[in-house]
Amino acid sequence: MAEINVLALNETAYQVTVVEKTTTSHEVTVQADYALKLTAGKIQNASLVKASFEFLLAREPNTSILRSFDLSVIARYFPEYENSIKKLI
Numbered sequence: 001m002a003e004i005n006v007l008a009l010n011e012t013a014y015q016v017t018v019v020e021k022t023t024t025s026h027e028v029t030v031q032a033d034y035a036l037k038l039t040a041g042k043i044q045n046a047s048l049v050k051a052s053f054e055f056l057l058a059r060e061p062n063t064s065i066l067r068s069f070d071l072s073v074i075a076r077y078f079p080e081y082e083n084s085i086k087k088l089i
Helices: 032-039 045-057 071-077 081-088
Strands: 003-008 013-019 024-029 068-070
Touching: 003 045, 013 045, 024 045, 032 045, 032 071, 032 081, 045 071, 045 081, 068 071, 071 081
Parallel strands: 024 068
Antiparallel strands: 003 013, 013 024
């Protein structure tokens, strides 16, 4: 199981470190309207980012995750992402 550390850089940007066999670092942005769409305000953005990385890691190794991206990009690669995240919250 990977260790996922999320550090808020500001209100919309997060530094995510994933510790597995190989440690990776990712910079993720989260737009307020997109976070609200996914969470209905029930959890904070840092928790959304962590849940999103759990989703990604269930589908690919951390070394395959983009190093820098906006959270909305996940749905382009994994169409089930938004529904999966909404069910988790």
